[in-house]
Amino acid sequence: xxxxxxxxxxxxxxxxxxxxxxxxxxxxxxxxxxxxxxxxxxxxxxxxxxxxxxxxxxxxxxxxxxxxxxxxxxxxxxxxxxxxxxxxxxxxxxxxxxxxxxxxxxxxxxxxxxxxxxxxxxxxxxxxxxxxxxxxxxxxxxxxxxxxxxxxxxxxxxxxxxxxxxxxxxxxxxxxxxxxxxxxxxxxxxxxxxxxxxxxxxxxxxxxxxxxxxxxxxxxxxxxxxxxxxxxxxxxxxxxxxxxxxxxxxxxxxxxxxxxxxxxxxxxxxxxxxxxxxxxxxxxxxxxxxxxxxxxxxxxxxxxxxxxxxxxxxxxxxxxxxxxxxxxxxxxxxxxxxxxxxxxxxxxxxxxxxxxxxxxxxxxxxxxxxxxxxxxxxxxxxxxxxxxxxxxxxxxxxxxxxxxxxxxxxxxxxxxxxxxxxxxxxxxxxxxxxxxxxxxxxxxxxxxxxxxxxxxxxxxxxxxxxxxxxxxxxxxxxxxxxxxxxxxxxxxxxxxxxxxxxxxxxxxxxxxxxxxxxxxxxxxxxxxxxxxxxxxxxxxxxxxxxxxxxxxxxxxxx
Numbered sequence: 409x410x411x412x413x414x415x416x417x418x419x420x421x422x423x424x425x426x427x428x429x430x431x432x433x434x435x436x437x438x439x440x441x442x443x444x445x446x447x448x449x450x451x452x453x454x455x456x457x458x459x460x461x462x463x464x465x466x467x468x469x470x471x472x473x474x475x476x477x478x479x480x481x482x483x484x485x486x487x488x489x490x491x492x493x494x495x496x497x498x499x500x501x502x503x504x505x506x507x508x509x510x511x512x513x514x515x516x517x518x519x520x521x522x523x524x525x526x527x528x529x530x531x532x533x534x535x536x537x538x539x540x541x542x543x544x545x546x547x548x549x550x551x552x553x554x555x556x557x558x559x560x561x562x563x564x565x566x567x568x569x570x571x572x573x574x575x576x577x578x579x580x581x582x583x584x585x586x587x588x589x590x591x592x593x594x595x596x597x598x599x600x601x602x603x604x605x606x607x608x609x610x611x612x613x614x615x616x617x618x619x620x621x622x623x624x625x626x627x628x629x630x631x632x633x634x635x636x637x638x639x640x641x642x643x644x645x646x647x648x649x650x651x652x653x654x655x656x657x658x659x660x661x662x663x664x665x666x667x668x669x670x671x672x673x674x675x676x677x678x679x680x681x682x683x684x685x686x687x688x689x690x691x692x693x694x695x696x697x698x699x700x701x702x703x704x705x706x707x708x709x710x711x712x713x714x715x716x717x718x719x720x721x722x723x724x725x726x727x728x729x730x731x732x733x734x735x736x737x738x739x740x741x742x743x744x745x746x747x748x749x750x751x752x753x754x755x756x757x758x759x760x761x762x763x764x765x766x767x768x769x770x771x772x773x774x775x776x777x778x779x780x781x782x783x784x785x786x787x788x789x790x791x792x793x794x795x796x797x798x799x800x801x802x803x804x805x806x807x808x809x810x811x812x813x814x815x816x817x818x819x820x821x822x823x824x825x826x827x828x829x830x831x832x833x834x835x836x837x838x839x840x841x842x843x844x845x846x847x848x849x850x851x852x853x854x855x856x857x858x859x860x861x862x863x864x865x866x867x868x869x870x871x872x873x874x875x876x877x878x879x880x881x882x883x884x885x886x887x888x889x890x891x892x893x894x895x896x897x898x899x900x901x902x903x904x905x906x907x908x909x910x911x912x913x914x915x916x917x918x919x920x921x922x923x924x925x926x927x928x929x930x931x932x933x934x935x936x937x938x939x940x941x942x943x944x945x946x947x948x949x950x951x952x953x954x955x956x957x958x959x960x961x962x963x964x965x966x
């Protein structure tokens with residue numbers, strides 16, 4: 409069978425001449441003798457701070473590709489810096505995935521190594537690669553090292569939320585708060601908490617798409633470059649074997665990822681990302697699978713925001729394989745990795761080196777999926793990051809119609825510790841982009857009383873580094889006609905996580921909906937997004953991007 413690159417470069421006609429000639433800017437003649445051409449899809453960008461070091465990682469991948477007989481080719485792709493872009497990187501996850509998909513299909517390549525780190529880059533890379541179904545491997549950029557302030561470790565994101573609330577409560581001075589800023593980010597790499605970046609880096613390996621043993625390696629660790637080199641060698645082998653994402657990203661692999669998500673105490677954002685990736689490969693995965701397969705899994709990792717430690721602690725304690733070894737009986741051995749071997753074969757001899765970091769605990773940690781008259785199509789909550797006493801709660805609603813409304817009224821709103829804060833208009837269509845605002849800041853007067861958590865409900869998302877009793881991803885969203893648009897301040901809201909319910913004690917069907925989040929962009933990507941984005945319960949992908957189109961070679965027009 410003729411390789412994709414050989415279709416471009418083989419032969420003596422005008423078209424193959426043009427393809428070869430324009431690449432002869434350093435490539436030797438033997439680059440076109442049938443060797444596999446491998447793209448390195450690189451999300452390095454100065455505006456994606458967590459991915460700035462990926463150019464260095466790319467060089468190690470390229471060395472491995474060339475050593476194994478392949479031709480490495482740098483392919484810069486759309487990069488999304490969660491901390492930088494407004495309103496939210498999630499608005500462009502599917503755009504990045506679509507751009508990656510089109511560039512992989514349009515170019516003369518036989519395989520691809522995907523370099524990601526910051527929150528949306530790994531999901532976007534996996535979505536795009538899955539839709540093309542060329543041999544593909546992920547190299548996660550890895551977490552940063554732990555910074556310290558006043559002698560205590562700082563967790564990226566998590567401690568920002570904590571310290572900023574202390575400022576608002578008047579227990580921490582603003583100058584001292586700002587002094588911690590230079591201590592928070594100690595090194596290259598993504599957030600060192602079990603946020604979305606860490607979660608998706610680890611789950612890319614559980615899905616089978618990363619060289620076993622590589623995920624979770626800190627960004628400054630020399631072993632990351634060693635693993636990148638080995639991945640370069642592996643992708644050449646994968647192209648020869650025809651080993652594609654569709655053979656790896658099976659239902660068994662996704663169920664294993666759900667189990668691992670629970671054991672790791674991972675980000676709720678993984679729910680929308682896994683659903684979207686599954687949609688690209690045609691794997692049947694639903695919101696209920698997260699509760700069915702993950703809710704009874706014990707939390708094994710004592711990591712912020714659900715615990716005490718940070719990602720470099722997890723790495724020294726034994727890393728992902730040590731965690732998976734504790735729950736091996738829950739993993740499906742039928743799921744294979746990009747090496748062609750089952751994931752479970754790699755975790756037999758994975759000891760725990762620090763039982764304080766990786767330890768069995770009594771409570772279950774999986775994402776809980778809630779239904780009720782507030783969320784007919786579902787909502788999620790992360791019990792491990794919530795206050796146990798609030799997991800069963802009844803209280804009056806305090807409703808905000810937008811982020812702007814929240815900021816305008818929060819300081820003066822009539823509220824008690826029993827109130828349930830509701831923020832609507834923040835779903836996929838409503839904001840648009842489904843921003844990470846669900847962990848609403850608490851009213852100052854309650855902070856002054858010592859309150860540090862309340863039940864909060866939102867049709868948006870929250871950062872994987874955040875914590876609290878937060879019901880999020882409410883579907884359908886308010887801007888799409890969901891019942892959240894009919895709730896009024898004063899309605900009694902009942903949260904019952906053990907029963908998997910979220911309800912309001914009112915007949916919402918008789919009420920008119922409040923118009924919220926009525927985004928109507930006139931042009932560009934934002935318009936396309938609002939017109940075609942699906943709801944959170946199916947992954948918030950665009951409806952016309954679901955499924956795979958394969959790697960069919962476009963027609964040559966030269």
